[in-house]
Amino acid sequence: MAWQRGLYAITDAALLPDDRTLLNACDAALRGGLALLQYRDKSSDDARRWRQAAALASLCQAHAVPLIINDDTGLALRLRDAGFAGVGLHLGQSDGELAEARQRLGGEALIGATCHASLELAERARGEGASYVAFGRFFTSRTKPDAPPAPLALLAQAADLGLPRVAIGGIDEHSAASARRAGADLLASVEAVFGGSDVEARVRRLNRQLAALSP
Numbered sequence: 001m002a003w004q005r006g007l008y009a010i011t012d013a014a015l016l017p018d019d020r021t022l023l024n025a026c027d028a029a030l031r032g033g034l035a036l037l038q039y040r041d042k043s044s045d046d047a048r049r050w051r052q053a054a055a056l057a058s059l060c061q062a063h064a065v066p067l068i069i070n071d072d073t074g075l076a077l078r079l080r081d082a083g084f085a086g087v088g089l090h091l092g093q094s095d096g097e098l099a100e101a102r103q104r105l106g107g108e109a110l111i112g113a114t115c116h117a118s119l120e121l122a123e124r125a126r127g128e129g130a131s132y133v134a135f136g137r138f139f140t141s142r143t144k145p146d147a148p149p150a151p152l153a154l155l156a157q158a159a160d161l162g163l164p165r166v167a168i169g170g171i172d173e174h175s176a177a178s179a180r181r182a183g184a185d186l187l188a189s190v191e192a193v194f195g196g197s198d199v200e201a202r203v204r205r206l207n208r209q210l211a212a213l214s215p
Contacts (some may be wrong), residue, residue, distance in 0.1 A: 002064075037069055115135055139175045142190075
């Protein structure tokens with residue numbers, strides 16, 4: 001499944017606490033225009049996580065947008081084995097071995113890696129088979145307030161890696177332009193997408209802002 005530059009929405013169990021709220025909000029975001037959607041739920045309720053992930057995989061498949069599973073190679077594999085196309089994986093630095101995940105998911109799977117403010121971590125992720133590298137936080141973030149800050153210049157410095165660069169941490173309608181100009185290919189956010197009413201309109205507004213910056 002092809003993907004492109006743009007908005008990378010990340011779900012949040014506090015903002016989207018039940019199946020209906022989650023699916024309605026994600027459907028609205030997809031209608032507004034997402035490059036990627038990440039399902040992130042750190043709960044231990046495996047039945048809920050499978051139910052929600054499968055519903056989102058079906059939704060994303062209908063919109064031809066890849067679904068990225070946060071920190072659960074097994075769940076990503078289960079979705080793929082159930083016949084869902086375009087299911088990928090995102091791993092943090094404490095979420096497991098990227099090289100092992102690449103081996104299990106295969107060469108075509110979209111696998112991203114959190115690299116904080118470190119080019120060294122990004123270089124290692126590339127060597128282990130990452131499809132993209134995520135840096136941040138670049139701005140004040142409600143969801144990751146204690147994450148180490150990263151300079152915007154890091155995005156330009158990472159260009160030589162030859163991988164798409166994701167900016168995360170405090171991305172909103174006020175900061176998105178700065179991150180894009182600095183070199184971000186994908187702008188990842190919880191709040192900018194799901195932090196208010198009329199999700200579709202919020203996404204469309206951000207996309208118009210980004211389109212105005214495109215060459």
